[in-house]
Amino acid sequence: MSTATDEAYESYYVPADSKLPIFASLGIFLTVFGMGNILIDMTAGAEHSIGAYIMMVGGLVLGSTLFFWFKTVIEENHAKMYSNQLNRSFVWGMSWFIFSEVMFFAAFFGTLFYVRVFVIDWIGGVGDRGPSNMLWPDYTPEWPLLNTPDPEQFPGAHKPMGWFGLPLANTILLMTSSFTVTMAHHGIKEGNRKKIINWLALTVALGVAFLICQVLEYYEAYAHLGLTLDSGIYGTTFFMLTGFHGAHVTLGTFMLAVMLGRAIKGHFTADDCFGFEAAAWYWHFVDVVWVGLFLFVYILGS
Amino acid sequence: MSAVIEEHHHDDHHHGPAKGLMRWVFTTNHKDIGTLYLWFSFIMFLLGGSFALVIRAELFQPGLQIVEPEFFNQLTTMHGLVMVFGAVMPAFVGLANWLVPMMIGAPDMALPRMNNYSFWILPFAFTMLASTFFMEGGAPNFGWTFYAPLSTDQGPPSTTLFIFAVHLMGISSIMGSINVVVTILNLRAPGMTLMQMPLFVWTWLITAYLLIAVMPVLAGVVTMMLMDIHFGTAFFNAGGGGDPVLFQHVFWFFGHPEVYIMILPAFGVVSAIIPTFARKRLFGYPSMVYATSSIAFLSFIVWAHHMFTVGIPLAGELYFMYATMLIAVPTGVKVFNWVATMWGGSMTFETPMLFAIAFVVLFTIGGLSGLMLAIVPADFQYHDTYFVVAHFHYVLVPGSVFSIMAAVYYWLPKWTGNMYNETLGKTHFWLSFIGINVLFFPQHFVGLAGMPRRIPDYALQFADYNMVSTVGAFLFGFSQLLFMFIVIQTIRGGKKATDRVWEGAHGLEWTIPSPAPYHTFSTPPKDLTEAHG
Amino acid sequence: MDRAKQCRWLVALSLLMTAGFVGADWSNINMRQGVTEISREVFDLHMVMLYVCIVIGIVVFGAMIISMLIHRKSIGAIPATFHDSTMVEIGWTVVPVIILVILAFPATQTLNAMYDASDADIDIEVRGLQWKWQYTYLNDDPAKEVSFISTMLTPADEIYNRAPKRENYLLDVDNELVIPVNKRVRFLITSADVIHSWWVPDFAVKKDAIPGFVHESWAVAEKVGTYRGKCAELCGKDHGFMPVVVRVVEQEEYDTWLAEKQAEAAEVFNTIGKTWTEAELMAEGEAVYNQSCASCHQANGQGLPPAFPALAGQGLSVGPIAEHIDIVLNGKAGTAMQAFGQQLNAAQLAGVITYERNSWGNKGDSVQPSEIHKMLGGQ
């Protein structure tokens, strides 16, 4: 993985003072503070929000800081300051980060599960949670929930989102991309730059294609199915799960695109390609989540 | 940025601290960052404590005297949030930063720049959170548990900023924990096995794992809130097919492990201090490790004991009751092991030991009342009364907070090179010990007699004990100013500490000079005979 | 102080504490035994737990204290070298498990009994609202259903220390829930806005009121009397001012009471048809306003912005009456503004709307109960 000394324990690299973290903190703070203000103003019905400017500045600060941060890390790596041991730290760090992401999705999958298996029945007075159907005489438990208990506030969708068509296409796209990214990895192992670049470019393209399909799917949902954020719990869980997954695909695609740039610059070698591997793991993770989504949201969901 | 790298080529590890204020802002040194965390936590402790003092002042007598109900709810909420996320958790992260590398013979934390990032997010997050007091509509007012739909349908506008503040804290905690885990797994001195690590390191390893597992879930639940508030989703609204109780399930799936996050490192601290002052090795080291792991595992499967009155089905109530009761077993093992460590020792009672012993006693009292709460039919009477408030303050204040104070007294000589003033330390201990019991013991009684929590005013029969409790609160609160004085005094001077500091102390951190040099273990220690704490 | 003296002090102190413990008057500082079989079982469970905890405490703390007395360096104790014993470890793992298993049995039994809400004699719907309770005596014949709101009586003057606090401070309501003695009463608990929790300590009933769901609980009160509880779940500003009062009466008294209530309802029904004068409406409205609206919109109509809007001189109260009526009858989803059409009768609604349109400098039109009645779906 790395080049530096084999005397791993002898020289664990401890960086000197750094201006990066404080700017990153400021950046992330401004970003969310701005975002918060935008949302507050939006829901209060205001036309403009200064939150937008704050968020823009924040995003800029955060983005550029991260850029320099990764740049620094890459340069340090090239300067052979990293030992095998330090690279193991990166590996561990990335793995635990992905684990935290798994738990993040677990919260949403858990929600879907709880709603589908329990709540839908309970509202109808079925099961062990009291005669709640007293309050909702017109309600019948079903999934996907198209007739919500309170259709005035939450007009249900006309039709659920099927799994055939765009979702299936998306599944194929992502599965393929998992394969292509592995091919790119082989390229690195073989030291075949051309192979890396081609396969990686294909992967990025597949990621972008996935996102385009998802936009189309959302359009379809809003325009033809009446499936919206406020169409009750079916729309709620649908958009939450697919939306957050989409956000992760966006991030993953961006990461792979950066790796593509680095590959073009000739950064990766067979034993020094952790940046690429991290992005690839992330991509596989996003992929696995999609398989779960496809199964639980699309196939079993409609 | 490349300047940083240049600098590195010629003076690899031997740079000292930078000068001036910027040292603290830019630092990547685990000791500096530990110090930052500890001071930040202390400031938050005073802030959260002053909210508590206003709460107690209002509750001194029946009737509304000082604050309006609306503001009272904001105080309660912010008191809980600030204490949990601002005081106790950062204090333990600070201790981890200072101690873990020194205890395992590592040069620093595994990812030093990210370490600094984890810290500096916090002041921003808490400034944002605290500033909501000045927003229109005021600060969050729905309790630190922010149950929907009170928080979603009726939260003040500041709820959105509160949500983002929670996101920031989550990011900070996750990065901090990743750092701890990686440090422990990857940076131990060569030859140090996991079962040779001091218990403080073990407890933090497990705590960090808990944090990485549950902070994302907290982020998930606040995100769902955000969606319900701003985008019309129906997670917590039965009208759309959701369920307010769903909120509680997800929240407590985070929330229960969270309370162990606040106690496991405390177990580690106490397991370091008691052997030192008993001059005897820790009894049952392996079983301590297994017990800690069991507690962590069980903590994931008991969350609904906070929701017994919510109306979950019978099978659920029974399961969660049994599972919760089980936690008493590994926790008991820990308590018994501490007692067995003391047994047959040759004890002296310096301030850290006093705090540690008080910890064992008062935490056990809190744990036993927790066990009572686990009995579902009885919990129907206890739930949301001051009995619960008494329970969790016993485990949190003379539990977590006392252990933090014990740790500060214990390691302060190592950090500063100076001994603190023992007489003042003992005075601080006794004032705190008496204060805390006067403050929280009567709350058991008013709770059993039926006083609900989160109320600004109460029926007349609760008056006497509330008055006592308030007196205790002020005694305990103002004693902490003495603590601050002692710490500052020690930093500025005092009797020089030896390297070992305490006669019975064992562990790698005691093999290095006092004060600990800015960089320690740049080359890992060869001799690990000291390692086993 | 020498050691012997110290010891004597310690013994005296612990004796004193034990004496205080045993001799103390527990009634005011302990859980209530209550007046149902379940509540007594719960009390017993509580006491058993308490004693078990005290015994464990005595054993553990006793060992610590002894150790601190005899294993101290100042009296020359030499540290022992043992630090492990599998047998001992197994022992103090197994013994607690056994204790816990024994404790789990009675708890399970009581819980089972508590969860069996079948075969009720009377069904009462308990609905939590910010910051009052609505009780509906369910009846197969809707015309015989009795429904009323129960609000705290304690006046602001007492709360703000301008008047002496009377007995039952914060624990008095205008309309108590009345149930017959020795009858199995089922409570169907729900909420109209946020989560509340209906708690009567003497029945050992505490159940959260979750909006959109109905949860069951039940009680057989065995003693005539008045039993007081509180809302036990944080539900906003006036969570502390939301008492529960249940009056348990003999069956005959209950029957008369219920008949009276039913007659009262019919009475109101009759008054709806007539035409009310402006003054009558204003008088009715003022009473209703102060009871039901003032906690949010304030007696002077100024509200508590931004959470609770002012009604004086602005907004719907001075705008078109249709929208005004709509918000009062149907509330506004997702805010604290409740659907009062489900709580108040047509006369009260017409009164309060008229009152709001003609108070605090507002000058506007009025509405008749009969009109409101139609909008509520009456014939």
Ligand code: HEA
């Ligand atoms: C550090 C924090 C901490 C810790 C360690 C604990 C520990 C425990 N807690 Fe506590 N708890 C809180 C913090 C904590 N809690 C908080 C903050 C709340 C309220 C949240 C809110 O609503 O705001 C709460 C609420 C709470 C409730 C919900 C009450 C309610 O709202 O109705 C329950 C119910 O089961 C409970 C149970 C327990 C149990 C069984 C333990 C056990 O882990 C205790 C185990 C320890 C012992 C039992 C003592 C030592 C053991 C022995 C000496 C062995 C011998 C013992 C036997 C054989 C019995 N806790």
Ligand code: HEA
């Ligand atoms: C680790 C956590 C922690 C800690 C340390 C504390 C510490 C204290 N808590 Fe805490 N408390 C909680 C966690 C904690 N609490 C939680 C989670 C809740 C539930 C919230 C909810 O219901 O949502 C709660 C609720 C709670 C209540 C119930 C409120 C209600 O239900 O309405 C009360 C009431 O007495 C209380 C009191 C106190 C007191 C007196 C202290 C004392 O220990 C504080 C000591 C005081 C100080 C340390 C102050 C020192 C400051 C000065 C002397 C002034 C100097 C000031 C400056 C220099 C600025 N707390």
Ligand code: CUA
């Ligand atoms: Cu209703 Cu609290």
Ligand SMILES: [Cu+2]
């Ligand atoms: Cu818990």
